[in-house]
Structure formats: C-alpha cells, structure tokens
Amino acid sequence: xxxxxxxxxxxxxxxxxxxxxxxxxxxxxxxxxxxxxxxxxxxxxxxxxxxxxxxxxxxxxxxxxxxxxxxxxxxxxxxxxxxxxxxxxxxxxxxxxxxxxxxxxxxxxxxxxxxxxxxxxxxxxxxxxxxxxxxxxxxxxxxxxxxxxxxxxxxxxxxxxxxxxxxxxxxxxxxxxxxxxxxxxxxxxxxxxxxxxxxxxxxxxxxxxxxxxxxxxxxxxxxxxxxxxxxxxxxxxxxxxxxxxxxxxxxxxxxxxxxxxxxxxxxxxxxxxxxxxxxxxxxxxxxxxxxxxxxxxxxxxxxxxxxxxxxxxxxxxxxxxxxxxxxxxxxxxxxxxxxxxxxxxxxxxxxxxxxxxxxxxxxxxxxxxxxxxxxxxxxxxxxxxxxxxxxxxxxxxxxxxxxxxxxxxxxxxxxxxxxxxxxxxxxxxxxxxxxxxxxxxxxxxxxxxxxxxxxxxxxxxxxxxxxxxxxxxxxxxxxxxxxxxxxxxxxxxxxxxxxxxxxxxxxxxxxxxxxxxxxxxxxxxxx
Numbered sequence: 093x094x095x096x097x098x099x100x101x102x103x104x105x106x107x108x109x110x111x112x113x114x115x116x117x118x119x120x121x122x123x124x125x126x127x128x129x130x131x132x133x134x135x136x137x138x139x140x141x142x143x144x145x146x147x148x149x150x151x152x153x154x155x156x157x158x159x160x161x162x163x164x165x166x167x168x169x170x171x172x173x174x175x176x177x178x179x180x181x182x183x184x185x186x187x188x189x190x191x192x193x194x195x196x197x198x199x200x201x202x203x204x205x206x207x208x209x210x211x212x213x214x215x216x217x218x219x220x221x222x223x224x225x226x227x228x229x230x231x232x233x234x235x236x237x238x239x240x241x242x243x244x245x246x247x248x249x250x251x252x253x254x255x256x257x258x259x260x261x262x263x264x265x266x267x268x269x270x271x272x273x274x275x276x277x278x279x280x281x282x283x284x285x286x287x288x289x290x291x292x293x294x295x296x297x298x299x300x301x302x303x304x305x306x307x308x309x310x311x312x313x314x315x316x317x318x319x320x321x322x323x324x325x326x327x328x329x330x331x332x333x334x335x336x337x338x339x340x341x342x343x344x345x346x347x348x349x350x351x352x353x354x355x356x357x358x359x360x361x362x363x364x365x366x367x368x369x370x371x372x373x374x375x376x377x378x379x380x381x382x383x384x385x386x387x388x389x390x391x392x393x394x395x396x397x398x399x400x401x402x403x404x405x406x407x408x409x410x411x412x413x414x415x416x417x418x419x420x421x422x423x424x425x426x427x428x429x430x431x432x433x434x435x436x437x438x439x440x441x442x443x444x445x446x447x448x449x450x451x452x453x454x455x456x457x458x459x460x461x462x463x464x465x466x467x468x469x470x471x472x473x474x475x476x477x478x479x480x481x482x483x484x485x486x487x488x489x490x491x492x493x494x495x496x497x498x499x500x501x502x503x504x505x506x507x508x509x510x511x512x513x514x515x516x517x518x519x520x521x522x523x524x525x526x527x528x529x530x531x532x533x534x535x536x537x538x539x540x541x542x543x544x545x546x547x548x549x550x551x552x553x554x555x556x557x558x559x560x561x562x563x564x565x566x567x568x569x570x571x572x573x574x575x576x577x578x579x580x581x582x583x584x585x586x587x588x589x590x591x592x593x594x595x596x597x598x599x600x601x602x603x604x605x606x607x608x609x610x611x612x613x614x615x616x617x618x619x
Contacts, residue, residue, distance in 0.1 A: 105223040106235075111277045112216040113239035115179055118267055118274070119209035122151065122186070123386070123510075124247030125263045128393040128404045132260035139195050141394070145518050146322050148390055149511040150199050153318045154206030156507035157311045159500045160360045162211045164302040166218075172282050175215045179278065181208030183271025190265035205264075210507075214499060219282060244385075244415060248393060252408030306360035309349040314508060316342035321515030362497055365490070370607055371498065374486035375505045377438060380599045381478050382506035383513025384445055384592055388471065390514055391521070392452070392464065395585050399457065399578060410461060414468030421476040430611055434481030438603035441477025444470055446596035453589045456582060478599075488609040517588045525584035532576045547572065 126133070126147050134144035166174050185204035192198035220236055254262040316338045327335050353359040365371050393407035402410070428437060448470035455464070483502065490498050536543055550568035551561075559567060 108223045108281050109220055109235050111274060111281060112175075112219050113236045114270070115175075115274050115278070116213045116216045116236065117239045117243045118270060119182065119212050120243035121247045121250070122205065122209060122264075122267070123148075123155075123507075124244045124389050125251035126260075127390045128248045128252040128397070128407045129255040129260040129263050130390070130394060131397050132255045132404065133198075136260060137192075137195050137198070142322070142518055142522060143195060145390065145514055146195070146199055147202055148386070149318055149322060149514050151202045151206040151209075152386065152507040152511040152514075153314050154203040155210040156504040156511070157307075157314055158207045158210035159214065159503045159507075160310060161302065161307055162214050162500060163497065165211065166215060168302075171215055171218060172278075174211060175219065175282070176275065176278055178208045178211040178215070179271060179275050181205075182212065183208075183267060183275065186264045186267035186271065190261040190263075190268070192261075201264075210503075214503070242415075242419065244389070244418075246415075248389065248408035248411045249405070250408070252393075252404035252406070255404040257405075301358070303353070303356050303358055303360040306349065306353050306356055309345045309352060310361055312345040313342055313349060316345065318511055318515065321512065321519070324519065361501065362494065365494065365498065365501065368489070369605070370489055371486050371501075373602055373606055374482050375501060377442075377478065377599050377602055378482055378486075378502050378505040379509030379512070380595050380602075381445075381475070381482075382509030383516070384449070384471075384596060385475065385506075386510030387513040387517045387588075387592060388449075388468070391517055391585070391588065392468065395455065396464065399581055399585075400459070406461070410465050411468055413465045414470075414472035417469045417472035418475055421473055422480070425476040425480045429481050429484060433608050433611070434485035435603050435606035435608070437477045437481040438485070438606070439600045441474040441481075442596050442599035442603060444474030444477065446593055446600070448474065449589050449593040449596055453586050453593065455585060455589070457578060484609060485606050488607060513592075517591070520588045520591060521584045523584075524587040525580050528583040529576060529580035532580055536572065536576070543572075 130141065130144045130147065133139075133147060134141050137144075162174075169177065182205055185201045185208060188201035189198055189205060192201055216236065250266075251263045254260070254266065320335055320338045320342060323332075323338075324335055330336055330339070349361070350363060353361055353363045366375055389411065392411065393402075393404070396402040396407050396410060397404065425437065448467045451467040451470065452464065486498055486502055538544060547565075547568050550571055551564045554564035554567040555561065
C-alpha cells in the first residue's frame with residue numbers, strides 16, 4: 093500500500109470525516125474570529141488599531157508560507173504524524189495566544205498558530221480521499237466543504253459574543269479543549285499502513301530533496317513585505333531606516349528567489365506555473381479575492397464598532413447573513429460549474445463583489461444594520477462564483493504530479509492576498525482620515541458663515557442646558573471637532589471601499605482571459 097493512499101482504519105469513514113472537518117473548521121475559524129475582537133485586543137494590550145491588525149496578518153502570512161512545504165513534510169513524516177503535529181502546534185499556540193501578556197508574545201503565538209493551521213487543511217483533504225471509497229468521496233468532501241464554508245460565518249459572531257461576554261482571550265482559548273479532543277480522536281481513528289515508513293524512505297532516496305533555500309527566500313520575501321506594509325505608515329515609510337532595510341531585504345529575496353526556483357529540480361514555488369497564462373491569472377484573481385474577503389471581514393466590523401457604536405456581537409451578526417448566503421450559493425454554483433465555463437462564473441462573481449463594495453461607498457453616520465448586511469450578502473453571492481470555478485480553471489493543463497503544488501499555491505495566494513489587502517486598507521484608512529480631517533478643518537474659521545451659525549446655535553443650546561457662557565462655547569467647539577473626526581473617519585472608509593470596488597472590477601477582464609476547459613471535472617475543495 094502506498095503512502096499516497098492514505099492511512100486507513102477500520103473506523104467508520106464518516107466519523108473520520110467529522111473529526112478532520114472539525115480540525116479544519118478550527119483552522120479556518122481562526123482566520124476571522126479575531127477580526128471583531130481587535131478593539132478589545134488593542135485596548136487590552138495598550139496598542140493602536142493598526143498594531144492590533146497584525147494579529148490577523150501575521151497568521152495569514154505564516155499560513156501561506158508553510159503551505160508551500162506541506163507536501164514535502166507529509167512525505168518525510170507521514171500523513172498521520174504530520175497532521176497530528178500540526179494539530180498539536182495549532183492547539184498549543186492557540187492557548188499561548190489566549191494567555192499572551194503583550195502584543196509581541198501574541199504575534200509570535202499567532203505565527204506558530206498559522207504554521208500549525210496551514211498544514212492541516214490540505215492533509216485533511218488527503219485523509220478524506222483515502223477514508224472513503226471512490227464512489228462516496230464526493231459525499232465526504234461535501235461535509236468537509238460545508239464545515240470550511242461555515243467557519244468564516246461563525247467566526248465573527250462567535251468572536252464578538254466571546255469578547256462582549258467574557259474577554260478576547262477566549263477567542264483563542266476555545267481552541268484548547270476542542271483541539272485536545274480532536275487530537276485524541278485523530279490518534280485513535282487514523283492509522284498508517286504497515287511498511288509506510290520504509291516506503292517513504294525509499295521514495296525520498298529517489299527524488300530530489302526539499303528546496304529549503306527557496307522556501308527561506310519565499311518566507312523572507314513575504315515576511316519583509318508584510319512588515320513593510322504593517323509598519324510603513326507608522327514609521328513614515330522610506331523616511332525610516334528600518335523600512336528601508338526591510339524593503340532592501342524584501343527586494344533582494346525576491347530577486348534571488350526567481351533564478352533559484354527556475355533552476356531547482358523540486359522548487360518550493362514553481363515560478364513557471366505562476367507565469368503561465370491560465371494558472372498565473374487564477375493566482376492573481378485568488379489574491380484579489382483574498383484581499384476583498386479578509387479586508388471587508390476586518391474593516392466592516394471595525395467601522396460599525398468605532399463609528400456606529402455596535403458591540404462586537406452585533407458587528408459579527410452584521411456579517412453573518414452574508415455567510416449564510418455563501419453557504420446556499422455553494423450548492424448553486426456547484427450545479428452551474430458543470431454547465432458554464434469557469435471564466436464566465438468568475439466574472440459574474442467579481443461583478444457581484446464589485447456591486448457589494450460599491451454599495452458600502454455610500455456609508456454614513458445614519459446607515460442602518462440591514463444596509464450593511466445586504467452589502468455583505470451581495471458579496472456572499474459573488475464569492476462562491478469565484479472560489480469553486482477558479483479551482484477547475486487553475487488545474488487545466490497542470491500535470492497530475494503538480495496538483496499538490498497548484499493547490500498549495502492557490503491557498504497561499506488567498507492568504508497572501510488577504511494579508512496584503514488588510515495592510516493596504518489599514519494604510520488607506522489612516523492616511524485618508526488625516527487628509528480629510530485637514531481638509532474639513534480648513535472650513536472651521538470665523539469667516540465661514542455656516543461654521544459661525546452652527547457654533548452660535550450650539551453655544552445657545554448648551555447655555556439653555558445650564559452651562560455658563562464660557563463652558564457652552566467650549567462644549568460647542570468640542571462637538572464640532574467630534575463631528576469633524578467622525579466625518580473624516582467615514583470618508584476614509586468610503587475611499588477604502590472605492591479601492592476595493594476597483595480591485596473587484598479589475599478581476600472581471602482578468603477572468604475573461606482564461607481558456608475554456610472541458611466541463612464536468614470534479615474540483616478539489618480548497619479552504
């Protein structure tokens with residue numbers, strides 16, 4: 093029995109499916125559960141909102157990097173051992189996150205959590221494929237797919253409820269008991285076949301070793317890029333020697349990575365695959381989709397919490413209808429994918445996402461719950477049109493020996509795009525808020541009749557409430573300043589959503605450049 097045919101056990105395959113789906117559910121859940129808790133995290137650790145957003149981006153970057161090494165590590169350690177190792181690391185680092193005394197410790201734990209989580213989902217798919225006979229694999233993957241789609245829906249709501257009623261620490265601590273139970277279940281249910289270790293050793297001697305140098309260059313490039321994006325605005329970009337050094341290291345790693353990966357027999361990242369028309373286009377569309385999904389999942393809750401006074405629970409609930417729509421549309425798109433070319437489905441999906449982003453460019457202080465929820469539901473309609481067909485399109489023309497790498501690169505594209513999207517939108521909001529505030533303040537001068545009338549009316553109002561003349565004037569000025577800050581904040585979010593609208597629209601012509609494929613092929617389920 094080959095190691096590619098996974099470790100079977102006498103256990104009911106549906107029990108195995110439930111267990112590995114639960115492990116994957118935890119991993120995907122943690123991409124969104126902390127988003128609505130960022131206000132609590134920044135307050136609890138005494139850091140800014142920008143610094144708190146690193147909790148999301150560090151997880152995504154480490155998750156994307158480790159995916160490129162997953163197939164090699166599975167061949168070295170074996171599927172069962174690797175899955176258990178990833179699950180154990182994810183569980184321990186989750187508890188570390190929950191007990192983090194400061195931001196530095198929390199970020200380190202999130203990096204470890206991302207490393208553990210990044211290897212679980214691809215291996216979970218392999219375990220499922222082996223646990224079911226071929227004629228029933230579709231049912232097993234359907235259960236797995238539903239779990240992976242439900243996780244981002246549950247994440248914001250669960251994270252908000254835990255933060256409001258207990259503390260943000262429980263967004264991570266909840267993985268502890270679940271992880272321990274899952275570890276025990278996996279250890280009991282999944283067994284490796286006899287002779288698997290010897291077979292792995294024989295295969296290792298016949299194939300080139302892992303590209304550790306290429307892997308290090310990829311990790312350095314992505315890590316330095318993320319560091320630049322996260323710290324750039326705070327450190328005055330290239331006015332900071334630290335940012336300059338990070339940029340030089342990032343550029344150097346990128347320039348060294350390309351020739352090294354092109355000449356290596358077993359590259360960590362297949363550059364030739366990335367520059368091909370079909371797969372390269374899918375890679376870019378997936379990056380854009382990751383940016384759109386993760387940026388909106390983080391900044392819509394932040395908008396309603398900061399500017400509209402929502403609790404973390406209600407911020408999570410605002411996202412939930414979109415998740416329910418996504419679950420329903422997964423089945424609809426699954427049916428259409430066997431009848432319509434992927435490039436048209438992807439273009440339709442990008443159109444729906446662009447429409448949802450355009451809707452939130454009209455956000456203002458009086459906007460209601462359902463207006464934003466409806467925008468998220470439009471996005472929920474569009475995302476399955478992208479996620480499902482893009483897998484079929486990306487595998488077209490890829491040899492079977494490289495499908496593992498293709499799956500890994502698509503997962504890396506989504507997570508890397510999400511990380512870049514979160515950092516980009518964070519920078520846009522901060523910069524444009526400063527810009528709009530400076531423009532609005534220009535009108536706060538005595539010669540401006542509208543300002544003077546408002547100031548006089550407010551002063552009289554506060555005097556009527558019992559304030560002295562001096563106090564009423566101070567209260568009037570404070571109220572005006574508060575309104576300026578609020579308007580500047582709303583306008584900065586509007587600018588950010590316009591950028592996301594343009595990214596969505598750019599994906600439409602990009603998708604239409606894809607080749608037609610033979611319809612009816614089953615795509616593997618990504619996460």
